[in-house]
Amino acid sequence: MTVLASTSGDVLDYALALFFAASGLGLAYMLFRLGGTFERLSSFIRGTERELLPVIEKSGGTIDRVNRELDKLDTVTDSAVSMAESADTAVRAVSTAITTPVKKVSGLSAAVSHGLSAFRARRNPGEAMDVAKQAARRREAELDEELRRAGTAADPVAPEPASWPSGDREPDLPPAA
Numbered sequence: 001m002t003v004l005a006s007t008s009g010d011v012l013d014y015a016l017a018l019f020f021a022a023s024g025l026g027l028a029y030m031l032f033r034l035g036g037t038f039e040r041l042s043s044f045i046r047g048t049e050r051e052l053l054p055v056i057e058k059s060g061g062t063i064d065r066v067n068r069e070l071d072k073l074d075t076v077t078d079s080a081v082s083m084a085e086s087a088d089t090a091v092r093a094v095s096t097a098i099t100t101p102v103k104k105v106s107g108l109s110a111a112v113s114h115g116l117s118a119f120r121a122r123r124n125p126g127e128a129m130d131v132a133k134q135a136a137r138r139r140e141a142e143l144d145e146e147l148r149r150a151g152t153a154a155d156p157v158a159p160e161p162a163s164w165p166s167g168d169r170e171p172d173l174p175p176a177a
Contacts, residue, residue, distance in 0.1 A: 099147060103140045110139035 006014075115132030119125060 103143050106143055107136035107140040111136035 114135035
C-alpha cells in the first residue's frame with residue numbers, strides 16, 4: 001500500500017498513531033522532569049528536617065524552662081497576694097481596735113460636757129443624764145458617719161453599742177446614710 005493509494009481512514013489512523021506517540025513522549029518527558037522536581041523536594045525536606053529538628057528541640061527546652069519560671073512566678077504572685085491579704089486583715093484589725101475606743105471616748109466626753117451643762121442649767125440629775133446619753137449616742141453616730149465618708153468605717157458586722165441601763169426613751173438621732 002502506497003501513500004497515494006491510502007484512504008482517508010488510513011490517514012486518520014496514521015495521524016492518531018503519531019498523536020499518541022507524541023503524547024507518550026511528551027508525557028514521559030514531563031514525568032521525568034516531575035521526578036527530578038520530587039527529588040529536589042525530597043532533598044530540601046531532608047535538609048530542612050536536619051536543620052530544623054535541633055532548633056525545634058531547643059525551642060521545646062526553652063519553653064519548658066519558661067514554664068518552670070512562670071510556675072515560680074506564680075508561686076511568688078500567690079505569696080504576694082497572701083501577704084497583701086494578711087496586711088489588709090491586720091490594717092482592718094488595727095483600724096477597728098483604734099476606732100472603737102476613740103468612738104467611746106468621744107461619746108463619753110460629749111456626754112460629760114452636755115450632761116454637766118444641762119445639770120448646771122436645770123439642776124435636774126435625771127434630765128441631765130438623758131441629755132448626756134443623747135449627746136453620747138449622737139457623737140458616736142457622727143463619728144461613724146465621718147469615718148464612713150473617709151472610707152475607713154468601722155467593721156459593718158460589729159455589734160451596736162450597748163444602751164444605757166436606765167431604759168429611758170431612745171434619743172432622736174439623725175437618719176443613717
